Amino acid sequence: MTELYRLRSVTKRYGANVAVDIDALTIDSGRLYTLTGANGAGKSTLLGILAFLTPPTTGEIFYAGERIDWKSGIVRKRRRKVTLLHQSPYLFGGTVFRNVAYGLKARGIAGEAERKAVDRALETVGLEGFRDRDARELSGGEAQRVAMARALALDPEVLLLDEPLANIDRETVLLLETVIASLPSRGTTVVMTTHAPDPPAGRNVGSIVLEGGKIAHADL
Numbered sequence: 001m002t003e004l005y006r007l008r009s010v011t012k013r014y015g016a017n018v019a020v021d022i023d024a025l026t027i028d029s030g031r032l033y034t035l036t037g038a039n040g041a042g043k044s045t046l047l048g049i050l051a052f053l054t055p056p057t058t059g060e061i062f063y064a065g066e067r068i069d070w071k072s073g074i075v076r077k078r079r080r081k082v083t084l085l086h087q088s089p090y091l092f093g094g095t096v097f098r099n100v101a102y103g104l105k106a107r108g109i110a111g112e113a114e115r116k117a118v119d120r121a122l123e124t125v126g127l128e129g130f131r132d133r134d135a136r137e138l139s140g141g142e143a144q145r146v147a148m149a150r151a152l153a154l155d156p157e158v159l160l161l162d163e164p165l166a167n168i169d170r171e172t173v174l175l176l177e178t179v180i181a182s183l184p185s186r187g188t189t190v191v192m193t194t195h196a197p198d199p200p201a202g203r204n205v206g207s208i209v210l211e212g213g214k215i216a217h218a219d220l
Contacts, residue, residue: 001028003065004158004189005050010059012045012213019045020056020213026220029157030204032181032190033220037210043193046210047160050191051084080107083156087163089147091138096122097131100150107154121149126175141172148176159183161192 005027012020020042027033027050035043048054049061055070062068063078083103091099100118104110109117122128125145135146144164151159164180165173183190184204191208209217 001031003027004029004063006062007049008060008062010049010056010061012042012049012054013057018213020049022046022059022213022215025208025215025218027189027191027206028220029189030184030187031206032184032204033192033206033208035191035193035208035210036195037216041210042213043210044162045213047084047162047191047193050158051082051160052079053084081157082160083151083154083158084160085147085151085162085164087166089144089150091135091143091146093136094134095131096127096133096135096138096146099135099146100153103150103154117153117155118149121153124152124179125149139169140167141169144168144172145176148179152179156188158189158191161190163193163195165194 003026005025007022007025010020010022010025011018035046037043045054049056052063052068052075060067063081066074066078068075068078092102097118100121101114104114104117118131119128122130125148127142127145127149130142130146135143138146148164161180164176168176180190180192207217207219208215
């Protein structure tokens with residue numbers, strides 16, 4: 001395995017509250033990690049740090065061997081490698097195609113390359129033929145799949161998922177579980193928060209348990 005992230009003495013404070021306090025954490029590329037813990041354990045804060053959206057209060061973060069300088073262009077470059085999918089993703093009005101293509105357009109990808117990326121992502125989540133559907137008329141499970149397709153269309157190095165399987169129908173849960181489990185073999189590193197009683201298992205799956213912002217247990 002190749003080391004992708006390394007965190008050293010990373011804390012995140014909000015006033016007197018310490019949301020994250022991690023002495024050391026290493027995340028390897030091409031693996032799936034589950035991130036568990038009670039509400040308020042620091043899971044979402046850690047995802048924000050890993051997405052390079054939430055700067056830590058103290059500590060160092062290395063990505064692919066490069067130290068992240070939060071005040072330079074390095075962090076902006078690294079953000080383009082990572083996609084964070086929130087638990088309740090927002091869909092825009094208009095078509096499914098417009099929603100899935102949003103991030104591609106923001107990166108200057110258009111035309112045939114855009115169309116192929118959208119179609120490939122929709123096929124991955126089982127929504128072939130949904131390109132012209134109104135995104136606001138989708139079921140909750142379909143909307144979650146569109147949000148996943150929007151993330152996958154960017155072909156990120158790292159996909160961070162905040163409770164991707166919460167509050168959706170069983171059919172969608174099973175489909176997304178299969179999609180998520182397949183991503184490491186395609187070169188995508190996945191870190192997902194979950195309250196599932198039976199998180200994914202396998203030799204390429206790691207687990208991180210947070211308690212009070214600290215790592216209580218890690219099987220890396």
